Amino acid sequence: MSRxxxxxxxxxxxxxxxxxxxxLADAVGAIDLSFAALAPLACFLVGNVLLAMGLSRRD
Amino acid sequence: xxxxxxxxxxxxxxxxxxxxxxxxxxxIAGVCSGLGRHLGVDPLVVRIAFVAAAAAGGIGLLLYAAVxxxxxxxxxxxxxxxxxxxxxxxxxxxxxxxxxxLTLSVLLTMRALGLWFSDAIVWTVALLAAGGGLLWRxxxxxxxxxxxxxxxxxxxxxxxxxxxxxxxxxxRVLSRNGIGIALVIGAGVFFLYATGSLxxxxxxxxxxxxxxxxxxxxxxxxxxxxxxxxxxxxxxxIRSQARAEMGxxxxxxxxxxxxxxxxxxxxxxxxxxxxxxxxxxxxAWLAGREGGHDRLAAALESLAGEIERAHGVPVEVVVVGDxxxxxxxxxxxxxxxxxxxNAAKFGGGSTVDVYAEAGDGxxxxxxxxxxPGFDPAAVPGDRRGVRESIVGRMxxxxxxxxxxxAPGAGTEVELxxxxxx
Numbered sequence: 492m493s494r495x496x497x498x499x500x501x502x503x504x505x506x507x508x509x510x511x512x513x514x515l516a517d518a519v520g521a522i523d524l525s526f527a528a529l530a531p532l533a534c535f536l537v538g539n540v541l542l543a544m545g546l547s548r549r550d
Numbered sequence: 551x552x553x554x555x556x557x558x559x560x561x562x563x564x565x566x567x568x569x570x571x572x573x574x575x576x577x578i579a580g581v582c583s584g585l586g587r588h589l590g591v592d593p594l595v596v597r598i599a600f601v602a603a604a605a606a607g608g609i610g611l612l613l614y615a616a617v618x619x620x621x622x623x624x625x626x627x628x629x630x631x632x633x634x635x636x637x638x639x640x641x642x643x644x645x646x647x648x649x650x651x652l653t654l655s656v657l658l659t660m661r662a663l664g665l666w667f668s669d670a671i672v673w674t675v676a677l678l679a680a681g682g683g684l685l686w687r688x689x690x691x692x693x694x695x696x697x698x699x700x701x702x703x704x705x706x707x708x709x710x711x712x713x714x715x716x717x718x719x720x721x722r723v724l725s726r727n728g729i730g731i732a733l734v735i736g737a738g739v740f741f742l743y744a745t746g747s748l749x750x751x752x753x754x755x756x757x758x759x760x761x762x763x764x765x766x767x768x769x770x771x772x773x774x775x776x777x778x779x780x781x782x783x784x785x786x787x788i789r790s791q792a793r794a795e796m797g798x799x800x801x802x803x804x805x806x807x808x809x810x811x812x813x814x815x816x817x818x819x820x821x822x823x824x825x826x827x828x829x830x831x832x833x834a835w836l837a838g839r840e841g842g843h844d845r846l847a848a849a850l851e852s853l854a855g856e857i858e859r860a861h862g863v864p865v866e867v868v869v870v871g872d873x874x875x876x877x878x879x880x881x882x883x884x885x886x887x888x889x890x891x892n893a894a895k896f897g898g899g900s901t902v903d904v905y906a907e908a909g910d911g912x913x914x915x916x917x918x919x920x921x922p923g924f925d926p927a928a929v930p931g932d933r934r935g936v937r938e939s940i941v942g943r944m945x946x947x948x949x950x951x952x953x954x955x956a957p958g959a960g961t962e963v964e965l966x967x968x969x970x971x
Contacts, residue, residue, distance in 0.1 A: 496578055531658035538651030545644030546579060546618050548637055 502543040506536040570624040571617075579618045619645065650680065670744035674737045681733025688726050720777075791946055798939045802888050803831055809895075810860060824860075846908055847872045849883045850915070853890060854904060861894035864901045871908035879913055881947040882967045888939040889917035889963035897921030897961070913967040920960040926953045940965075 586593030603610030897919030
């Protein structure tokens with residue numbers, strides 16, 4: 492039995508990992524996270540998840 | 551490369567599959583499988599190419615997403631069920647929001663990096679693009695009034711859409727247009743605000759607004775009444791077409807059989823056979839599985855055989871070209887059947903010649919007999935055969951029927967169906 496990828500979950504998971512990595516980098520002082528940087532990142536994350544959900548639902 | 555392989559083997563290349571995502575053999579969205587099927591290569595090759603492109607800077611992922619968005623799935627042309635339509639509607643909203651947020655993230659990133667013209671230009675253009683895109687897309691979709699009514703030549707006529715469904719569709723159209731207009735107006739207001747011209751334009755805008763409100767209050771009742779009467783007219787037109795189709799079918803099948811039964815009343819076995827055939831045909835029609843032929847030539851040949859058996863008159867069929875039948879060409883076949891039956895009944899026993907030509911532009915069928923002929927203008931108004939089953943049917947489906955006949959000169963029925971109505 493072949494298992495199908497749940498694309499929205501995959502995208503959301505990868506996005507959260509990337510988001511966590513950015514927050515961690517900010518916490519340890521590797522980067523300086525400002526609102527101007529965080530806002531596009533959040534939009535990118537939510538946009539990707541919505542796009543993946545919409546495309547999967549369309550199929 | 552593919553072409554070279556084909557040439558090397560010396561075999562004729564099969565017709566290329568349309569470019570659709572293959573949902574049956576998908577891993578993610580069926581993009582690679584669909585592309586492979588379209589290009590005639592193993593989907594594994596396409597998958598490897600996408601993975602390699604994804605590894606080379608992520609371009610493969612972008613490409614995959616773009617193809618996923620742009621290319622429909624292989625069953626996208628099928629009429630969706632109501633719940634499927636709702637699901638697709640939600641999916642479209644999610645995709646639109648997702649694309650909007652991704653665009654916003656790109657714009658915010660460019661702004662943060664200093665790759666920016668000015669707020670007044672970029673945000674205005676973005677809002678204009680979103681609103682204009684929505685309005686443009688909406689203008690390309692058929693409105694509820696333009697959606698062609700069902701063409702129930704084969705099978706039980708579908709019921710006309712409920713007024714509630716029409717109202718919902720109209721509200722959907724209005725809300726989409728409203729959002730598009732609001733975005734475009736918002737773009738204009740934002741541009742005026744960002745360039746400091748809003749206060750100067752305020753007086754003019756206020757005056758225009760007051761005039762618009764006054765005109766709206768005056769004309770709103772007429773507009774509402776106009777829209778309601780348009781809906782009522784459309785519903786009546788659909789009902790009338792459905793009635794006409796039903797009448798034409800009953801004339802072509804039941805009434806014809808009853809006429810044959812009267813003619814052969816002295817032969818009980820023939821009458822029983824006719825009744826059985828008619829019962830089978832009527833049951834198949836009620837179940838929506840009448841016909842059984844999906845190509846023009848096969849359908850005409852089958853009709854010719856049926857009419858030869860029923861009326862004992864030879865029917866010669868010549869078909870140049872062939873075509874798959876759709877609802878419109880099925881109507882043409884039904885009209886041709888009625889013309890053949892008329893030729894068999896009133897052609898004085900002469901051979902019925904049927905000539906069909908399926909060209910690129912239009913579909914034509916000629917049905918000719920060498921019988922006594924008749925004066926088309928002298929046909930009584932209550933005879934439905936020519937008027938409804940041939941001329942009316944062709945007209946309802948965007949075609950035309952011309953009768954060439956004169957007393958003593960035989961009859962030719964010319965049926966023409968253009969590519970588009």
